Amino acid sequence: MPLTVTEMAASLWKNLLQTAKERILQQRRASLYIGAQGYQEELIKKKLQQFAGGSINLSKEDNGIGILTLNNPKLMNAFTGTMMLELQERVTELENWKDGKGLIIYGAGNTFCSGSDLNAVKAISNSQDGMNMCMFMQNTLTRLMRLPLISVALVQGKAVGGGAELTTVCDFRLMTPGSEIRFVHKHMGLVPGWGGAARLVRIVGSGAALRLLSGATRVDPESALHLGLSEETLSSSDETGALEEARSWLSRYTEGPASVIRAVKKVVTAGRELPVEDALRTEKDIFGTLWGGPANLQALVRRPKHK
Numbered sequence: 001m002p003l004t005v006t007e008m009a010a011s012l013w014k015n016l017l018q019t020a021k022e023r024i025l026q027q028r029r030a031s032l033y034i035g036a037q038g039y040q041e042e043l044i045k046k047k048l049q050q051f052a053g054g055s056i057n058l059s060k061e062d063n064g065i066g067i068l069t070l071n072n073p074k075l076m077n078a079f080t081g082t083m084m085l086e087l088q089e090r091v092t093e094l095e096n097w098k099d100g101k102g103l104i105i106y107g108a109g110n111t112f113c114s115g116s117d118l119n120a121v122k123a124i125s126n127s128q129d130g131m132n133m134c135m136f137m138q139n140t141l142t143r144l145m146r147l148p149l150i151s152v153a154l155v156q157g158k159a160v161g162g163g164a165e166l167t168t169v170c171d172f173r174l175m176t177p178g179s180e181i182r183f184v185h186k187h188m189g190l191v192p193g194w195g196g197a198a199r200l201v202r203i204v205g206s207g208a209a210l211r212l213l214s215g216a217t218r219v220d221p222e223s224a225l226h227l228g229l230s231e232e233t234l235s236s237s238d239e240t241g242a243l244e245e246a247r248s249w250l251s252r253y254t255e256g257p258a259s260v261i262r263a264v265k266k267v268v269t270a271g272r273e274l275p276v277e278d279a280l281r282t283e284k285d286i287f288g289t290l291w292g293g294p295a296n297l298q299a300l301v302r303r304p305k306h307k
Contacts, residue, residue, distance in 0.1 A: 032135070032138055032139050032142055033135045033138075033139060038128065038131065038132075039131075039132060039135050040132055041132070041135075041136060041139075043132065044124075044129065044132035044133055044136050045085060045136070047081070047123075047124055047129060048081030048082065048084050048085055048120070048124075048133070048136075049081060049082060049085060050081060050123070051080050051081030051082065051117060051119060051120040051123065052080060052081070052082045053072060053075070053080040053082065053083070053117065054070075054071055054072025054075070054077070054078075054079075054080050054082070054083045055071045055072070055082075055083065055086060056068065056069070056070060056071065056083055056086040056087045056089075056090050057069040057071050058090045058093060058094070060097060060099075060100065063101075063251070063254075064099055064100055064101035064102060064254060064258055064261075065100075065101065065102045065103070065104065065247060065250060065251075065254065066094060066097065066100055066102070066103045066104070066149065067103075067104050067106070067243070068090060068094075068103060068104070068105045068106075069106060069107070069108055070083070070105070070106070070107040070108065070112070070113050071107075071108045072108070072117075073107075073108045073109030073111070075114065075117060076107075076109075076111050076113070076114035076157070076158065076160075077107040077108060077109070077111060077112065077113045077114060077163070078113065078114045078115055078116060078117040078118075079113070079115065079116050079117060079120075079162060080117045080119075080120060081117070081120045083117075084133075084136065084137060084140070087140055087144075088136075088139075088140045091140055091143050091144050091147070094144075094147055094149065095143070095147065098258070099258050100147075100148075100149050100258065100262075101149060101150065101254040101258050101261040101262065102149055102150045102151070102152070102250045102251075102253070102254040102261075103147065103149040103150070103151040103152070103170075104151075104152050104154055104243070104246050104247065104250060105151065105152070105153050105154065105166070105169075105170060106153070106154035106156065106239075106242075106243060106246070107156065107157070107163075108239075109157075109239070110156050110157050110237075110238070110239050111156055111157025111158055112153070112154075112155045112156055112157055112158060112159040112163050112166075112167070112179070113158075113159055113160070113162065113163030113166055114158060114160045114161065114163055115160055115161025115162035115163050115164075115184075116161070116162050130193075133193075134193040134194070137162075137193070137194040137195075138193075138194055138195045141165075141166070141169050141194055141195055142195060144169050145169045145170075145199070145269075146269055146273075147265075148262035148263075148265045148266050148269075149262070149265060150171055150172075150250065150253050150254055150261065150264075150265055151169070151170040151171045151172070152170055152171070152172045152173070152174055152246055152249070152250050153166065153167040153169070153170040153172070153173045153174070154174050154176075154242060154243065154246045155167060155173055155174065155175045155176065155179045155181060155230070156175075156176045156179050156237070156239065156242055157178075157179055157180075158179070158180055158182070159179070159180070159181045159182070160180075160181075160182050160184055161182075161183070161184050161185060161188070162194055162196075164181050164182055164183045164184075164196060165183075165192050165194040165195065165196025165199075166194070166196075167181055168195075168196050168199035168200050168203060169195075169199065171265075172231045172250075173224070173229060173230045173231060174230065174231060174232055174233075174234055174245075174246055174249060175221040175224055175230045175232075175233050175234070176221075176233070176234050176236065176237050176242050177221065177233065177234075177235075177237050178237060179220075179221060180218050180219060180220055181219045181224060181229065181230075182216065182217065182218050182219060183196065183200070183212050183213050183216060183217075184216050185213070185216070186213065186214065186216050187216055191213070192213070197209065197213060200212065200213070202272070203228065203229060204227045204228055204229055208227050212227075221233040231249075232249065234246070234249075256295075257294070257295040259289075259290065259293065259294075259295055260290065260295050263286050263289065263290055266282070266286050267279075267282065267283045267286055270282035270283060270286075271283070
C-alpha cells in the first residue's frame with residue numbers, strides 16, 4: 001500500500017534527523033590531533049594515571065542541568081593526572097546524555113581551580129610528554145566546549161592558570177564576590193596550552209587578551225564584567241548559595257524542550273567555528289530536524305503571540 005503524503009513527510013523528517021545527528025555527533029567527538037605526528041594518547045594516559053588524587057564528579061538533574069564538580073580542595077582543585085583522565089570520561093558521558101540542556105562547572109571548597117598539580121607537571125616536564133599532555137587536554141576541552149549544552153563556569157575563589165583556561169571553555173562565566181581569574185602562565189615560563197589563549201581572544205578580543213596574558217593580570221568581578229569575561233557578579237559567596245544562584249541564572253536559557261535548546265547551542269557553535277557557507281548548511285540541517293517536530297507542532301497548536 002503506497003505511503004500517504006503525511007507518512008512520506010514523517011519518514012523524510014526522521015531520516016534527515018538521523019543523518020544530521022550522526023554527522024554533528026561525529027564532528028563533535030572528532031579529535032583535534034587524530035593522526036598528528038608525535039601524538040601518543042595512550043602513552044600520555046598511562047603516565048597521567050600515575051598521578052592520583054581528587055576527582056571529577058558529575059550529577060545530572062531532572063531539569064536537564066548537569067553539575068560538573070572539580071573535587072580536589074586540598075590543592076585548590078588543581079588537576080592531577082587522574083582528574084584529567086576523569087574529565088575525559090565525564091565529557092564522554094555528557095556527549096551521550098540526550099536529555100541534557102545546560103551545564104554548570106564549579107570547584108569544591110569555595111574555589112574554582114588552580115591549574116595543574118605541580119607534582120604531575122614536574123614528572124612530565126620533557127618536551128614530548130608536555131606536548132602530549134597539551135594535546136590531550138585540548139582535545140578534551142574542545143569536546144567539552146562543543147557539547148550541545150549551554151554551559152556556565154561558576155568562579156569562586158581563584159581560577160588560575162589552567163583553571164582560568166577552563167573558564168573559557170564555557171559559554172558564560174559567573175563570579176562571586178572576591179573571586180578572580182588570572183592567566184599566570186608567563187610566570188611559569190609558558191603560554192596557555194589547553195586552548196585558553198585562542199578562546200580568550202574570541203571572548204574579549206585580541207587587545208584585551210594580550211594584556212591579560214602578558215600582564216598576568218588579576219581579573220576581579222568588576223573588571224571581568226567590563227571586559228565581557230563575566231556575565232554577572234552573584235550575591236552569594238558560600239558554595240551552596242552561589243550554586244543555587246547559578247542554577248537560577250542558567251534556567252533562563254534552558255527553559256523549553258531539550259531538542260530546541262540543544263539545537264540553539266549547535267547552530268551557535270557552527271556559526272562560531274565554521275566558514276560561513278558550512279555554518280549555513282549546518283544551520284539548515286539542524287533547522288530541518290526541528291521543523292515539523294514535536295516542539296514545533298505543539299507551538300503551532302498553541303498559536304503563540306510574541307509581544
